[in-house]
Amino acid sequence: MQLSRDDLKRAYRLMFTIRAFEERVDKEFALGNIPGFAHVYLGQEASGVGVCFDLSDEDWIGSTHRGHGHCIAKGCDVKGMMLEIMGKAGGLCGGKGGSMHIADMSKGMLGANAIVGGSPPIAVGAALTQKVGKTGKVAVAFSGDGASNQGTVFEALNMAVVLQVPAIFVFENNGYGEHTASSYAVGAPSIADRVQSFGLPCEVVDGMDFFAVREAMGRALEHARSGRGPYALESRCKRFLGHFVGDPQAYRTPEELAEARAADALPRFRFGVTEAGLLSQDELDAVEAAVLAEIEDAVQVALAAPFPDPGRDLTRDVYLKYA
Numbered sequence: 193m194q195l196s197r198d199d200l201k202r203a204y205r206l207m208f209t210i211r212a213f214e215e216r217v218d219k220e221f222a223l224g225n226i227p228g229f230a231h232v233y234l235g236q237e238a239s240g241v242g243v244c245f246d247l248s249d250e251d252w253i254g255s256t257h258r259g260h261g262h263c264i265a266k267g268c269d270v271k272g273m274m275l276e277i278m279g280k281a282g283g284l285c286g287g288k289g290g291s292m293h294i295a296d297m298s299k300g301m302l303g304a305n306a307i308v309g310g311s312p313p314i315a316v317g318a319a320l321t322q323k324v325g326k327t328g329k330v331a332v333a334f335s336g337d338g339a340s341n342q343g344t345v346f347e348a349l350n351m352a353v354v355l356q357v358p359a360i361f362v363f364e365n366n367g368y369g370e371h372t373a374s375s376y377a378v379g380a381p382s383i384a385d386r387v388q389s390f391g392l393p394c395e396v397v398d399g400m401d402f403f404a405v406r407e408a409m410g411r412a413l414e415h416a417r418s419g420r421g422p423y424a425l426e427s428r429c430k431r432f433l434g435h436f437v438g439d440p441q442a443y444r445t446p447e448e449l450a451e452a453r454a455a456d457a458l459p460r461f462r463f464g465v466t467e468a469g470l471l472s473q474d475e476l477d478a479v480e481a482a483v484l485a486e487i488e489d490a491v492q493v494a495l496a497a498p499f500p501d502p503g504r505d506l507t508r509d510v511y512l513k514y515a
């Protein structure tokens with residue numbers, strides 16, 4: 193479980209890539225360069241990166257409508273993502289999926305999902321494939337606190353236990369489902385309490401702490417890979433911005449928003465690794481500079497790229513990828 197210096201750099205690079213990517217998506221959306229809707233993951237970086245850090249391309253994840261961070265954590269190419277979000281040809285899904293439908297099978301990314309509670313059933317099917325194929329790999333389903341109230345999720349949890357599949361359910365509790373607080377809408381004392389009643393372990397983890405999430409995920413992976421069935425995490429995180437880009441958040445006080453920012457996982461990570469003498473400020477600054485250049489390049493390429501040709505591309509690659 194010990195992390196090397198390269199591992200620590202990779203973790204910071206991934207978290208900072210999500211941060212910079214999402215800040216840019218927020219900006220480009222405001223400029224009118226992104227069609228449709230965008231839900232950014234700002235604040236939740238440590239959760240997605242901690243969960244995906246030890247997964248291989250053959251371990252699968254299913255995501256949510258807030259999926260850019262999960263894609264990046266799972267290794268999707270940021271240029272391909274930016275092209276996709278701007279609806280351009282050359283995007284990871286040919287520019288036809290957009291923000292809420294990014295998938296990349298080569299990275300084990302089964303897809304973002306606009307249907308709240310959509311990923312757990314898919315992950316159970318994927319986990320059954322892993323079990324039947326004796327791959328030793330897992331399938332992970334990300335869901336929000338709002339999604340944790342969905343019937344689809346209850347059925348998926350039950351079936352995962354019945355079939356004893358290597359599924360890992362990650363409930364990212366950022367305190368809100370759209371504009372409704374999870375403290376109001378989740379009827380059980382916690383998501384973890386309810387999930388455990390289905391007959392699988394569920395740990396509560398500080399989703400603002402990369403190290404805590406990765407360690408909890410390590411226990412989940414050990415459990416699922418050793419044939420002991422499904423496992424779950426309730427990752428408690430902070431959503432820095434609104435439900436969607438442009439949400440004025442009238443339902444949150446300035447104090448609450450300041451508290452969320454004060455819990456920021458990135459400075460926390462920086463402080464931890466520099467205080468421990470594992471990485472220097474300069475090394476971390478260099479990571480940030482490289483990422484910012486990569487994002488700038490992705491944006492410029494995406495802005496200049498053509499849209500898909502409706503006559504030629506509209507009906508292609510819909511159910512099947514053609515060569």
Ligand SMILES: Cc1ncc(C[n+]2csc(CCOP(=O)(O)OP(=O)(O)O)c2C)c(N)n1
Binds near residue numbers: 257306336370435
């Ligand atoms: C089945 C379904 N119901 C409702 C919606 C509308 N909707 C989109 S996001 C959202 C809230 C989801 O909240 P949560 O699961 O907590 O995720 P978060 O936005 O906090 O990441 C809702 C109700 C939807 N997309 N799908």
